[in-house]
Amino acid sequence: MQPQPVIAVLAGNEPVHGLAALEQVAEVRITGAAGLPEALAGADILYLWDFFADGVRQAWPAADSLQWIHVPAAGVDKLLFPELVASDVVLTNARGIFDRAMAEHVLGAVLHFAKDFGRAAAQQQQRQWQRYPTTDLAGASVLVAGTGSIGRCTAALLTAVGMRVQGLGRTARTGDPDFGTVHASEDFAPVAGNFDYVVLAAPLTPATRKMLGRDVLAAMKPTAVLVNVGRGALADEAALEDALRAGKLAGAALDVFETEPLPGHSGLWELPNVLVTPHLSGDANKQLPALAQQFADNLDAWKAGRPLMNVVDKNLGFVAS
Amino acid sequence: MQPQPVIAVLAGNEPVHGLAALEQVAEVRITGAAGLPEALAGADILYLWDFFADGVRQAWPAADSLQWIHVPAAGVDKLLFPELVASDVVLTNARGIFDRAMAEHVLGAVLHFAKDFGRAAAQQQQRQWQRYPTTDLAGASVLVAGTGSIGRCTAALLTAVGMRVQGLGRTARTGDPDFGTVHASEDFAPVAGNFDYVVLAAPLTPATRKMLGRDVLAAMKPTAVLVNVGRGALADEAALEDALRAGKLAGAALDVFETEPLPGHSGLWELPNVLVTPHLSGDANKQLPALAQQFADNLDAWKAGRPLMNVVDKNLGFVAS
8 A cells, every 4th residue: 555645734824625635645744834844854745725825945945755836826926936946846736716706806897997886986975976987898908918727717708798808928829719819928018009908817927027017008098997816016016006196097906916915005005096906806715615626636646646737837937738 | 842850859958969960851949848848839759868857748738749759768767647658659769779888887786796896995995905705706696677678688798707697577488588587577576585686677667666675675685786777766765775784685786766866865875785876877978879870760760651669668668579
């Protein structure tokens, strides 16, 4: 009989979903960041249940047997330190789990601005009855930056409600099943002015960091709305705040920020044309059973010697399937 | 050569769209409510451009030649006074024009509550970063009361985003192309508890007045959300406010009210689980060119002796096609 794999589980305050089932098939070491080096010694697998936690790099020298890290999150940007990238340790993520919730969040954000519910709420506080203009999504154009599973699910949902969707990705192409036309990232500024909405749903990598910079902001329609559900650092946040204050774009729904939690002193909180949400578009809490099941399935594959699902290309920074 | 038809146009403060074209094909008498009797004398057609205006019933005795009234609005409940209903005067409305904007408004309202953007905005005002639970539309159930063109467009859009839609109409049926199952209005209370969302998009008639009463409210899920884009009086507004205060339902997006503008003293303004919008879901202003074209097309039909489009069944209170 094969020995059971040893799994170090970096857990935070939240209980680890599916733990009992896991303990049936593995030696499980639950730990916080402080105990991580000890838990990693001799461990085959690191399960980053508390995926917001730091501490993996610091504990890295103790990882003497590590073969696989699983992160139950979509973005792995915080984890990709050089020693991990250079190593043979396989990294997998939770690709797919958050797609639908995030796509719906984007659609809700788009409608929030199309129907100007922010103005409605402000008028409601003043008990003020005044009609105002709205716009329709039917026929409106949207550029979705990010052609991974989140971007594709978002594109499909926005297409389903009658929007004209195009994509922005690493390489320009046409005939994409979800986007039709995909523009190359380096053409972001030249094409940005063609769209009523711009959605950031890309992974954060050296290539995408601050992809929405002053040049893109300057090119956007003044009536355009930005939705960011990817990572805060996909945008030049200072430039974005300037553009929003100056009316260079009409509004922004921001779920992610350069620093999270968004600091109390940030000027973004107070802008009437910004909807701030606290990094919840994927609603991880709601996904806990699916996230636990996804890891259990991958663990089955690992134990059986089958290929793992959702292997991150550590040099690119995302699952490159 | 046939004499040109005489059209009395009841206009308010807004310019009459398409007036120049109209004056090419008809004798046009623009008037306010005060001059309506004089304008109606000898007029063939009454064009209620200012469809919110009163005064038609008062001026009715002067309508000695009237054959047709056109209302560039969807709801004609305010106009159906007994003398008009009993007369041979044909009534047409703007069926179809507002459908898409209203359907999008409903979808936006549904997402506003599913993603709890009201809570996000409240937290934003306090510069407070706190995740909260959200729900998905995928698989959520919605009952759309009203199987006319607005209800059907709404059903199609909500279906397109993955919701499970059923209808509520005059007669129960299955296999409806837009709703699948349509429940009979008298079964509203028995079925209301099966749905996560209830949308009111019915015309206001004696049969539908206060269709959403205390019995239906008591039957709804405490997690359910109401969206009313039809008429305020489709709901028992006092009972609705009570239910919202007591948490008997989770929230309501209300675009229409028993009295409009919603009076300043209404308790609905202050409820945190209510989104008040000022009767703008159809965004009539945006539709002015389409509304003018629709009347011009119907006028062509009338002059050519062809059947008019969108003839209201004055006894039912809506276009019964």
